[in-house]
Amino acid sequence: MIETYDLTKHFDDFQAVEGVTLRVEPGQILALLGQNGAGKTTTVRMLTAILTPTRGWARVNGFDVVEQAEKVRSSVGVLTEQHGLYPRMSGEEYLDFFGQVYRLPPAARTQRSRYLLEYFGIAEAAKKRVGEYSKGMKQKLALARALMHEPPVLLLDEPTSAMDPESARLVRDEIAHLKSSQRTIVICTHNLAEAEALADIIAIIYRGRILLSGTLEALKEQILGPVEYEAQLSRPWQPDGLELPQGVEMTQHNGSRLRFRVKRPQETNPELLRRLAAVQAPLVTLQEAPRTLEQVYLKVMAEAQKAPAPVLQ
16 A cells, blocks of 8 residues: 655755655554654655655655655645644534535535544534644644545645644544555654554654655564563572473563563463473463564663664765
8 A cells, every 4th residue: 555665865965765665554653763853744744646756766655755746645644743723613614614625515525524523523523613723633633634535545644743642542542443455545744652552564764755655563572582471479589400391591680570571472381381390480371572673662762772874875
């Protein structure tokens, strides 16, 4: 649904995006993570055919962003960090206006507007001015606008930025509901917990370059190493005489807690449990140690910041 190769954008001597290669399949949610100024918004603007790439190419819904810009724009729904809502319009008028922008016939505009207002739970406020809406309602209306023409691709830039926790949760739930086999979603966000909850694919961008991309589990394995398991004991205990199975390494011993790095847990964990029992370890639980996207992101960024800045060719 989205494919880019060597996608690059320079503004004079400023390297905004450099060599971005991505592939997002139908039904997937991609989270594009990075600092302010890393190139996330510039990438999205190229995917919406607003900016022309300096080098490389991108296709959205099968259309080239340069050669078929109009078809690209008709294929995407965009939610920017600044919504561009019109506070004097009612919610109903606002959606009807954008239905006209997307050249929907009157009957289709009315039907689609009513459906979206109901879907996002703001039908009761349809005739109120947008300026009277709460932040959460405004965000939902902006999402409804992006969906007026039923686009197969959604590009969401900071979809829950500056929202209270309850409103942010409601919008996250709606994004999860919008995922389908016929729609691809790209989220640019600083909220790592949000990305972890929603995304199928993670891409980390730094100084315009994609540092790495893949599923969260694959990135954890690549950056943090093999999975670790933590044994919780009922009392402090010394692991004297404990022989570990092949592929298991003890990484921490802290009184009543042991931690093991395990390369093939399905094969070795049963044997590890047997050996712990054989030496009468007072074992209460053995479970996977939590590893988060935040740990992956911070480690990747720390390593990237140590490296010298690339020179613009």
